[in-house]
Amino acid sequence: MDRKYLLKSPIKVARLSRLIAKGIDLFIALILSVFFYPVGIILALFYVGIADSLQNGQSVGKKFMGFAVISLEDGKPCTLKQSVIRNLPFLVPLFFAIVPIWGWIFAFLLGIPLLILEIYLLHKLDSGHRLGDVMADTSVMANDGSGEQIKKRKDSWFDPDSQMT
DSSP, X not given: OOOOOSOSSOOOOOHXXXXXXXXXXXXXXXXXXXXXXXXXXXXXHHHHHHGGGSTXXXXXXXXXXXXXXXXXXXXXXXXXXXXXXXXXXXXXXHHHTTSTTHHHHHHHHHHHXXXXXXXXXXXXXXXXXXXXXXXXXXXEEEOSSHHHHHHTOOSOXXXXXXXXX
């Protein structure tokens, strides 16, 4: 299937800044998990799952770093569904952490390779996407107002007759 995306070449954002933004969000999840255990893990799961759909595509970390998550299909902020799909590489290991001892070990053994894969793809893909972005059809962009210009475009992303400029 040949899809026409909103951005022909995604806006490049600083990879280190994206890692810092995700680190802030994961730190919030860690604080919830540790201080409010065992209910805190469920709160952390909830936060990590919906974080990118908050505040027009900005999690706490992304808001702090000045980024927003947008859908590549229509340029709108990340939806709740896209946020959950986008964060599955973090949600799956965190889910196993609900079970004491063995769940923690399994979460660690599953989470480290997924985290390494996320960082690897973030640095190796020309688009700057990580695994979650690819799965959810989203992209991270600087929240500098350029998103408003994209939303004003008249062309449809899926109309093969329209010409993207």
